[in-house]
Amino acid sequence: MDAPAQTAASTVAAGIINPITGRRFVRSWRFGALMQEARLLYGQLERELGVTLWYDTPLVRTLFNRGEQNDWLARGGDQGYAEYLEDTPPLGNIPELTYPAFAYGGVRQTARVDLAALTAAYRAWLRKRNCLGEQPFDYGQLPPGYDRYVFCEGWRVRDNPYFGHLPRGGTKGEALLVRPDGPLLDRMLKHRVFLVPLADRGSYWVGASSANQFTDDAASPATEKYLADRLREVLRLPFTVEAHLAAVRPTVRDRRMIIGTHPTHPQLIIFNGLGTKGASLAPLGSRWLFDHLETGAPILPEVDSQRFAP
Numbered sequence: 001m002d003a004p005a006q007t008a009a010s011t012v013a014a015g016i017i018n019p020i021t022g023r024r025f026v027r028s029w030r031f032g033a034l035m036q037e038a039r040l041l042y043g044q045l046e047r048e049l050g051v052t053l054w055y056d057t058p059l060v061r062t063l064f065n066r067g068e069q070n071d072w073l074a075r076g077g078d079q080g081y082a083e084y085l086e087d088t089p090p091l092g093n094i095p096e097l098t099y100p101a102f103a104y105g106g107v108r109q110t111a112r113v114d115l116a117a118l119t120a121a122y123r124a125w126l127r128k129r130n131c132l133g134e135q136p137f138d139y140g141q142l143p144p145g146y147d148r149y150v151f152c153e154g155w156r157v158r159d160n161p162y163f164g165h166l167p168r169g170g171t172k173g174e175a176l177l178v179r180p181d182g183p184l185l186d187r188m189l190k191h192r193v194f195l196v197p198l199a200d201r202g203s204y205w206v207g208a209s210s211a212n213q214f215t216d217d218a219a220s221p222a223t224e225k226y227l228a229d230r231l232r233e234v235l236r237l238p239f240t241v242e243a244h245l246a247a248v249r250p251t252v253r254d255r256r257m258i259i260g261t262h263p264t265h266p267q268l269i270i271f272n273g274l275g276t277k278g279a280s281l282a283p284l285g286s287r288w289l290f291d292h293l294e295t296g297a298p299i300l301p302e303v304d305s306q307r308f309a310p
Helices: 031-049 066-076 115-128 154-159 221-232 275-295
Strands: 054-056 059-063 103-107 111-113 149-151 171-180 188-191 193-198 203-207 239-249 258-261 268-272
Touching (some): 031 054, 031 111, 031 115, 031 275, 059 066, 066 103, 154 239, 154 268, 171 221, 171 275, 193 221, 203 221, 203 239, 221 239, 258 275, 268 275
Parallel strands (some): 059 188
Antiparallel strands (some): 054 111, 171 203, 188 193, 193 203, 258 268
């Protein structure tokens, strides 16, 4: 069951899969297993739905000063990082289309998943099989005839009375879709903002902002101006803003997924808290949940919803 009129982070996000994140260039949690399961699941979905979802896309990060460059070089010497970091990455057409930066670092094993295409194609697949109810969910009346009810509500879990004991976080993010007056970059670029080329559409996904305090999930003119101004500091070409996107990411204070059953109603199940890394976390997280429900496999304590049990 789903309410299609509601905004969702999965339809707004760029779907970036990236092993190195943050200002300290930290390797993503369990990235090897996440990447393996992601390639497997998205490949299966491409074949089943008949759409292209996975794009292997290089990522280049700008380094703004000598200190950042030294931190990057030092991180490359840490155990388990060499396979992900490049000190002198190929830049493709970055020098021609963007203003120069102090230095650049490359990230290996990166990709983009077309989440908008995935959600649209999967919704159509479910409709065709009469497996989708498109209306708001009534918590006071669970649909009869089911042994289990799995809630995948994103930040709107805050309204779910069954899981009110869980953290009610959320981070609002906004992004732009822009069309440049000229060619696209041939790789992703992290430089003040993320520039993600959408070659099949001839545009960029540009973002994203991050706000922990918000009153709604609507796009704001101030954030549109902020992102456009940052883009002008990076991109040499003029561009046209084609769309302004906004949604709320379901974030958790310990930055881990929430998977598990209700403490007193085991037929009620939750899968939530994917935050900013949903494209990489969802495949393995859903595998863990499936194995738990079908074979009784224990849920990893780091993501088990019981860590927040009252």
